[in-house]
Amino acid sequence: MMGRLFVLGAATLAAGSALAAPRGFTIEDLVKMERVGAPALSPDASRVVYTVRSTNMEKNRGNTQLWMIDLRSAKPAPVRLTEGESNSTDPEWSPKGDAIYFLSARSGSSQVWRQPAAGGAAVKVTDLPLDVDNFRLSPAGDRLAMSLAVFRDCSDLACTRTRLDEQAKNKASGKVYDRLFVRHWDTWADGRNSVLYTAPLDTSGKVSAAPVSLSGSIDGDVPSKPFGDREEYRFSPDGKSVVFGVRVAGKTEAWSTNFDIYQANAAGGAAPRNLTADNPAWDSKPAFSPDGKTLAYLAMSRPGFEADRFRLVLMDVASGKKRILAESWDRSIADYKWRDDGKSLLATADDVGQHRLFSIDAASGKVTPLSDKGYVSAFDTRGKTVVMAQANLQSGAQLFKSSDGAAPSQLTQLNSELLADVRFGESEQFSFAGANGETVYGHVMKPWNATPGVKYPVAFLVHGGPQGSFGNAWSYRWNPQTYAGAGYATVFIDFHGSTGYGQAFTDSISGDWGGKPLDDLKKGLDAAVKKFPWLDRERSCALGASYGGYMMNWIAGNWADGFRCLVNHDGVFDTRGMAYATEELWFTEWENKGTYLANAAAYEQFNPVHFVKNWKTPMLVVQGDLDFRIPTSQALGTFTALQRQGVESKLLVFPDENHWVLKPANSVLWHNTVKQWLDQHLAR
Numbered sequence: 001m002m003g004r005l006f007v008l009g010a011a012t013l014a015a016g017s018a019l020a021a022p023r024g025f026t027i028e029d030l031v032k033m034e035r036v037g038a039p040a041l042s043p044d045a046s047r048v049v050y051t052v053r054s055t056n057m058e059k060n061r062g063n064t065q066l067w068m069i070d071l072r073s074a075k076p077a078p079v080r081l082t083e084g085e086s087n088s089t090d091p092e093w094s095p096k097g098d099a100i101y102f103l104s105a106r107s108g109s110s111q112v113w114r115q116p117a118a119g120g121a122a123v124k125v126t127d128l129p130l131d132v133d134n135f136r137l138s139p140a141g142d143r144l145a146m147s148l149a150v151f152r153d154c155s156d157l158a159c160t161r162t163r164l165d166e167q168a169k170n171k172a173s174g175k176v177y178d179r180l181f182v183r184h185w186d187t188w189a190d191g192r193n194s195v196l197y198t199a200p201l202d203t204s205g206k207v208s209a210a211p212v213s214l215s216g217s218i219d220g221d222v223p224s225k226p227f228g229d230r231e232e233y234r235f236s237p238d239g240k241s242v243v244f245g246v247r248v249a250g251k252t253e254a255w256s257t258n259f260d261i262y263q264a265n266a267a268g269g270a271a272p273r274n275l276t277a278d279n280p281a282w283d284s285k286p287a288f289s290p291d292g293k294t295l296a297y298l299a300m301s302r303p304g305f306e307a308d309r310f311r312l313v314l315m316d317v318a319s320g321k322k323r324i325l326a327e328s329w330d331r332s333i334a335d336y337k338w339r340d341d342g343k344s345l346l347a348t349a350d351d352v353g354q355h356r357l358f359s360i361d362a363a364s365g366k367v368t369p370l371s372d373k374g375y376v377s378a379f380d381t382r383g384k385t386v387v388m389a390q391a392n393l394q395s396g397a398q399l400f401k402s403s404d405g406a407a408p409s410q411l412t413q414l415n416s417e418l419l420a421d422v423r424f425g426e427s428e429q430f431s432f433a434g435a436n437g438e439t440v441y442g443h444v445m446k447p448w449n450a451t452p453g454v455k456y457p458v459a460f461l462v463h464g465g466p467q468g469s470f471g472n473a474w475s476y477r478w479n480p481q482t483y484a485g486a487g488y489a490t491v492f493i494d495f496h497g498s499t500g501y502g503q504a505f506t507d508s509i510s511g512d513w514g515g516k517p518l519d520d521l522k523k524g525l526d527a528a529v530k531k532f533p534w535l536d537r538e539r540s541c542a543l544g545a546s547y548g549g550y551m552m553n554w555i556a557g558n559w560a561d562g563f564r565c566l567v568n569h570d571g572v573f574d575t576r577g578m579a580y581a582t583e584e585l586w587f588t589e590w591e592n593k594g595t596y597l598a599n600a601a602a603y604e605q606f607n608p609v610h611f612v613k614n615w616k617t618p619m620l621v622v623q624g625d626l627d628f629r630i631p632t633s634q635a636l637g638t639f640t641a642l643q644r645q646g647v648e649s650k651l652l653v654f655p656d657e658n659h660w661v662l663k664p665a666n667s668v669l670w671h672n673t674v675k676q677w678l679d680q681h682l683a684r
Contacts, residue, residue, distance in 0.1 A: 020421035024448035024485030027671035029422065030476060031055055031664045034414045036389050036397050037064070037089075038378035042097040045382035046072050047117070049081070049091045049100055050389075050399060052414065060665045064089050066102060066115070069411055071385070071401060076411055081115055082122070088113075090134060090230070095141040099205065101125065103132060112144065114205045126199075126207050129161035133194060134223065134230040138239040143266055144199050144207060145214075145233060145242055147223060149192040152216055160192070180254035184583050185226035186626040186658035194221040196233055196244055198266055212268035220246040224259065231335065235266060236288050242266050243275070243286040243295065255585040257282045257304055261297050275315065281308065285335070289342045289362075293317055296345065298333055299324075304586045305510075307467035309503040312336060312347065312360065326365035330502040336360075340383055348376050350500030353429055353441050353471035357388060375473035387411070391474035393427040393445065393481070423448045425484025429472070432527035435496055435516035438505075442493040442524045443471065444532050445480045449487070457539035457682040459483040460525060460563065461492040464546030466517070467506050469498050477660055477667075478545065486675050488682075489535050491528045495520035510591050513547075514554045514606035521551070522559065539682045543674065545569035545622075546630065546659065550608065553638060556619060557611025565681035567674055569622040570630045570659055573637040575607040576600075581631045612641045618648035620677045622670065624657035650677070 037051030048071060053064040066081040066088045082088040086106040093100055100115045107124060110131035115122040125144070126132055135146040150160040167190075181189055197211035215222045222244050223232035233244035247259045259282045262272040275295070276283040282300040289296065295315045300308035309332040312325045325345075334355070336347035345360045355375040359368045371390065377397055379388035384404040391397040399411040427445040434440030447456050461478060463470035470478075470492040480490040494501065496516040497509025509517055529537045542563045544551050549571015555562055572578050579588050579596040589595055592602040604610065619642055623635030635651065642649035652673050654666050661670045 022423040022448075023421055024487070025419070025422050025424060025481045026485050027482050027668055027675075029419060029485075030479060030482060030671075031667050032057070032418060033396055033476075034418075035062075035476070036399055036412055036414055039380045039387040039389060039399055040091050040093060040100075041380045041382040041385060041387055042093050042117070043095060043382065044097055045385040045403075046070065046097070048380070048387050048399070048401070048411070049093070051089055051091065055664050057664055060663055062664075063087060066091050066100065068100075068117070069399075071411075078412060092135075092137050093117075094137065094205070095139060101135070101137055101205075103135065105131075112146065112207075123204075123206070125201070125205060128207075128211070129157050136230050136233065136235060138235045138266065139237055140239050141205070142201055143235075143239060144201055145196060145235065145266075146199070146211070147194050147196050147230075147233075148211075150195050150216075151191055152193050152195065152219070157211070179249075179251050180585070181583055183628045185628055186624075187226070193219070193249075194223060194225065194228075196222040196242070198242065198268065200267075214242055214264040214266075214268060215244060215246060215262070215272065217271055218246055218262070219249045220253075221249075222246050231285050234287050237290060237292040240266055243288070243297075244272075245284045245286065245297075254583060255304065255589055257300070257306055257586050259283050261286045261295075275320075281305070282310075283313075284310070287336070287338060288317075289338055290340055291342055294342070294362075296325075296336070296338065298336070305590045306584075306587060307465070307499070307506055308332075309506075310334070312345070314362065325362065326360050326367050329360075329365070329367045332499060332503065332506075335378075337379070337381055339381060346370070346379065346381055346386070348379070350469050350471070352500055353443065353469065353494060354500070355469075355471070355473060357386075373472055375471070392472050393443070393474065394424045396474045422485075424481055425490075426450070427472070427480070428532075430528065430531055432524055434523050435519040438496075440493065440495065440520050440524060441501070442491060442528065443480075444528055444535070445484050445490045446534065447487045447489060448481075448484050450489075450534060452534075455534055455536035456487065456489040457536050457678070458525075458541070459488045459490045459678060460521075460540055460542040461490055462521065462542060462544030462548035462551045463492065463494075463498070464544065464548045465499075466497045466509050466513070466547035467499055469494050469500050471500070482671055482675075483678075486678075488678065489532075491525055491535065493521055493524035495524070511593055511602060512606075513550065513591065514558065517551065518554060518558060521555075522562075539564065541565040541567065541678050541681060543567035543569075544571065546571065549630070552619065553608035554606065554611075556617050557608055557614040560614050560616055563617055565677060566617050566619040567622070567677060568619055568635075568638060570624060570627050571621075571634065571638065572608070572630055573634045573641070574609040575603040576609075577633060577637070578630065579603055581633060583628050609637070609641075612645070615642065615645060615647050618677075618681060620650050620652065620674065622652045622661075622673075623654070624659060624661065625653060625655045626658040629659050 035053040039050045049068045053062045064087040067078045069076045088104045090103045112125040113122045130148045133147045196215040199207045199211040202208040261275045264272040280303045286297040298310040299313045302308045315322045331349040333347045357371040357376045374392040377389045387401045389397040400408040402408040425445045549568040552566045552568035621639045639651040
């Protein structure tokens with residue numbers, strides 16, 4: 001077992017910059033950066049394949065391709081495997097390590113392709129009438145599991161294709177619904193489900209028969225929407241069965257978090273068997289041990305709570321007996337993988353402002369940290385080798401490798417040329433006594449060109465979630481370095497409700513949105529100003545999105561003299577309207593301990609709409625019109641309240657964005673509009 005810590009030091013991006021005058025980081029830099037994806041190690045751990053996303057500013061979109069590094073080389077260097085206008089994603093090695101399977105729409109629809117590892121032309125593996133959304137290869141390489149969006153009453157894929165084509169020709173655009181969800185995240189329901197299929201592969205690695213449905217008899221999506229992926233289903237080591245997670249929809253899907261793990265014959269036939277019917281809460285991400293004797297999965301214990309602690313459960317396949325591993329380790333697991341010997345598992349979790357990689361002994365549950373500071377976004381392991389993608393507040397994610405406990409080596413140097421002359425703002429974590437006298441953590445960041453003795457205006461960033469963390473990570477949306485590059489200091493607090501500090505701390509925000517979190521923000525900013533004299537408290541603006549946007553509305557009414565300006569991105573304005581218009585009802589109903597009809601007082605206790613009369617701070621309101629989580633009516637309500645009272649305000653609406661601003665040109669506009677708002681209000 002590896003006991004040595006992975007340590008991500010200062011980024012090496014500034015190498016060779018001695019001849020260039022230093023400059024601050026800009027939004028143009030951010031959107032142009034290449035982004036590394038999850039690594040996939042070959043079966044013998046000799047090579048690693050991964051994705052790199054680049055940005056085409058002229059076409060206003062990203063492009064993702066496959067890259068590979070030969071780890072046996074004395075000087076491992078990335079080699080590009082794919083190219084073209086179409087993305088190539090989701091790489092997976094063949095069992096022999098001689099080929100890489102991946103998704104691409106290069107043929108006009110999303111299909112599975114096979115790329116020889118030694119080079120040569122990729123070959124199409126599937127040629128189906130519908131898009132393949134994600135897939136997995138069986139351990140023997142003789143079968144493919146894949147998810148496709150289909151009408152469940154259709155008997156074959158061609159039926160779904162025909163129906164979609166007919167709908168496209170229909171001049172009437174109306175849709176009729178008789179249950180929720182009618183829309184989810186940024187998409188209106190069209191009657192299809194994501195259904196898991198399998199199909200056999202011939203000796204050339206191509207699908208040789210029509211796909212067979214595994215989950216089609218279950219009224220639900222595999223993987224889950226909107227962000228589920230192939231981590232939610234896996235083959236058994238012998239390839240004879242597939243396990244997958246699914247939530248039965250029915251009439252309760254919009255307020256249920258009851259996902260279960262099912263097992264089905266890989267070749268189809270018998271109905272899937274529910275392995276976790278005893279747990280009415282969320283069960284997810286099943287994975288067999290290498291010997292097939294144990295099934296691991298993640299499980300929550302409280303129905304209806306999306307931010308409950310994900311525990312690691314081990315089920316004995318023969319007896320069905322289950323046990324929670326590392327129950328005393330008060331962290332919620334994000335992702336995990338078995339080690340090849342089956343004696344331990346690797347897992348990532350938020351931990352005091354970091355997102356670390358840990359090793360968990362499968363017998364005793366002993367937890368050993370393998371990474372230190374920074375954010376491990378993805379990892380893979382084969383034998384004694386571990387490759388991970390890790391970032392921090394000074395660097396986007398890079399790939400690192402460690403083998404047999406050796407010191408980690410950096411494999412990629414993405415953006416070294418683009419950012420060669422950039423000087424990043426320095427950051428530091430601090431703690432203070434927050435609400436109820438409990439220890440709360442935060443971070444500060446200096447401007448890129450900070451000079452001793454000079455005070456700098458403050459961008460006070462409030463994270464969303466609210467059960468999330470604004471820690472030592474790199475973001476392509478809310479990135480403190482974009483403020484540091486513009487000459488601003490930043491402060492960001494992991495208030496009560498944040499993740500990585502124990503489940504009780506995370507739980508503490510539910511039913512108390514405007515209570516302890518606001519207390520933490522006030523005390524955190526005060527503590528930061530006292531500890532770091534270069535923060536100019538008199539010139540500060542607060543900014544936040546989602547729950548952070550809600551907090552801007554709450555601050556406007558309950559801390560009206562706190563800031564010179566506010567930036568509210570996709571924030572809740574009226575908790576009553578939110579209760580009846582948001583899509584994932586389990587969220588509002590858990591946070592307010594019931595439906596609005598049953599517990600209106602809880603919704604109204606911290607409803608910003610009741611404090612509009614106190615609003616006087618200038619506010620920039622930002623909204624994505626495809627945001628169905630916090631609908632546009634919330635932003636319009638905020639802006640109307642501001643305008644009607646004569647409070648200085650602006651509204652920036654993106655008709656083609658959801659809860660996040662993703663398109664490159666929109667991201668530039670958004671950041672520049674925010675910067676102009678800060679410049680306007682924080683000038684001396």
